[in-house]
Amino acid sequence: MTEAPQPAFDPRMLEALICPLTHGPLTYDAEQQELVSRSAGLAFPIRGGIPVMLEDEARRLD
């Protein structure tokens, strides 16, 4: 049995998404599958093509 491939993140979504904390812009890191908010110093994960825009789930940038 092989799992169906996970749907990919659609970069067009970036037009609508902003940082939920600062309302600043996000940049898409395709390799890490993250949406990076420089203004908040956070990287929000994208899992199975779905952006997870929760502070609790975000990685703190160094």
Place this chain on the structure above:
Amino acid sequence: MTQDPDRPTHFGNETVRESEKAGRVRGVFTSVASKYDIMNDVMSAGVHRIWKDAMMDWLAPRPGQRLLDVAGGTGDIAFRFLKRAGTGHATVLDLTEGMLVAGRKRAEADRMADSLDWVVGDAMALPFADNSFDVYTISFGIRNVTRPQDALAEAFRVLRPGGRLMVLEFSHLPNAALQKAYDLYSFNVIPRMGQMIAGDRASYQYLVESIRRFPDQETFLGMVRDAGFGNAKYRNLSMGIAALHSGWKL
């Protein structure tokens, strides 16, 4: 509104710290995600479908509109909206990843994939710019939000001027005898059905307790007005077992 993480709030009939509530709510919906649609059918004898259709009747989606459906979980509202609008776009936001994954697996999601986005997020801190949607809906979700007034403020922010808010939520029956009969049903029957169908009594116990604790129609109408919405009104569904609240960003 103040954000004290240690401030007490309710989780069903339990008292928990505000900072804990979202995690607990996510636990419930992660637990019920795969059986959520079938449980809704069983618990309400299919009536939740009629209520959601009533929501669409009042909302009257128009072609090209952009919808944000918060706590949209398995896509029930977004699919209905897109079918009625003909053309348009729906963003489904939910606190729980598992609910969105369940929604995206549904056949309608495939057919409408180009018109749908799925986002995990918090109703009190939306990841969208001001004035970006024509319609904001939240269906059986706002009672699970830690601070519903903050969620309404965010709804107002992301709606464009002229945009429409529509809230579908369990509410209160107009007289004590009916409310008592309904409480007997909900507190005795629903957690048992949750156990039988989803193998999860505790999550359904939370659901009935949270329904009972949610503000009544007039109180919630005041909250909608306090958030800035104009021409705010409500309609009872099934005598008030559920209610629809509508408001406009004027």
